[in-house]
Amino acid sequence: MNVRLHNTLTRSTEPFQPLQKGQVLFYVCGPTVYDYIHIGNARVFVIFDSLRRFLERCGFRVIYIQNFTDIDDKIINRAREKGVDPRELAEEYIAEYWEDADRLGVRRATHHPRATENVENIIGLIRVLEEKGFTYQVHGDVLFDVSRFPAYGKLSGKKVDELIEGARVESRYKKRSGADFVLWKSAKPGEPRWESPWGPGRPGWHIECSAMVLRYLGHTIDIHAGGTDLTFPHHENEIVQSEAATDHPFARYWLHNGYLNIGEEKMSKSLGNIVTVREMLKQYHPRVLRLVLFSTHYRKPLHLDDEVLSSAERYFERMKNFLRNLSFIEEKVQQAPLCEGKEQEAQFSENIKKCRERFTEALAEDFNTAQALGVVSEFFRTMNRFLQPERGRWSRDTTAGIREFLEEVEEVLGIVPAEEMSVEDRLVQELVEKRQEARAKKEWETADTLREEIHNLGYVVEDTPLGPRWFRTEVESAGDFSVP
RNA sequence: GGCGGCAUGGCCAAGCGGCUAAGGCAGAGGAUUGCAAAUCCUUUAUCCCCGGUUCGAGUCCGGGUGCCGCCUCCA
Known part of the structure; x- marks a missing residue:
């Protein structure tokens, strides 16, 4: 299967060709653990986990890394508000992450490294940058000197001098350039700290991802993914600091998913419209949520509202009905094999084959889940016709074929309803x-x-x-x- | 101000130059049914506007209009 992916770096959809044949090195920016994850976070985790599942299905061995940012200003501030230790807070919300992710059916990554477990590596990386002359210090903080790296801006298309002009917020630093960013932050009294050559402090936000990528995947990875808002400055900064340190290209394909909005509005703290996964799961089946996330192409903005959700609920109902129709017929066929009429079955078998192909093709074309869902939908329609009790004859090959396709859909998208075996009653x-x-x-x-x-x-x-x-x-x- | 994206039927949403523009939801009609339920069938598109390229454009190019994102912590 020839997979194509849209690369932010080139702004075009390219054939996906991993560096090492048959193996994909895949990194996704994980959550900052200071609160429950919200539905926008869920979009990232669900989409890229599923992409990884699809790649695995295509025969790749995928090494999938998703980090936890467990030390950062937001955590420190929130911990202070709640009067708890920042470490405890992070620990708590990592546990909450597992709960939400598990319920949403997001599989575990190959490894989930934490920033605080990688401080040594981070310091080492900063030292390399320092030795190569890419850094300078201000008030005990270590900054990256963007002017030393001419390729800066290749991902986001931004230019350093334009940034200075457009800067809306005065920095607390005397930066040489508006685009310079912190690698190591000196600790203020009461803040968590690690010893370093520049005094006690903590890593800046961007550097942790570079350090973890280098440690767990190497200097050049195949896919680096995250929310679209991370393109700049986070990913841009990751690129410069990594490439400055290693002299190798950092990531070959950059994938960014679109924002998830609540109605017409962006989800934000100031608007007070952040919807947590926890909250959504009280009202909706996790698989309905997945369906919603898959109903729009991942790069486009997704507007979450009543209609979208109830539409997905109906789709989910249809799937349940379909499974019911299927197992009913399977049972009948089991009891009394009614396998005559193979010729008539041929068109259905052919149809299943076509659907499988189109399903895979849709996903191979920049992971077009919306289109794939359309195929699944057509599949249900045709196969419901096959399963009409009035027909009176079914071949086991065909019902087996249906099962195979359903398994494939489930394996990649994780949206097929569980079949509640009529247990107790x-x-x-x-x-x-x-x-x-x-x-x-x-x-x-x-x-x-x-x-x-x-x-x-x-x-x-x-x-x-x-x-x-x-x-x-x-x-x-x-x-x-x-x-x- | 700089950079980028999007505009498809009542709503959501595919479509990446060429059969009758996927699919879902909602609506209407029909088949089926003791009544239902489920299911199936039928039914709704001047593809934002104006130019251009082409034998042929929703799809490419230019211009316009309207939305949105990033440039600040943010998935």
């Missing part, structure tokens, strides 16, 4: 059987009463030519999601 089974007897005798009132009873137990019966189909209904999601 023999009772319902009995009621359904009784109702069948009543129906056979055309005792409609008895039948309807029984259905009511079944319904009250949280189940639904559907009558088909092959007999009743029954299932447990999910607990309805609690109310609407409204824009704050």
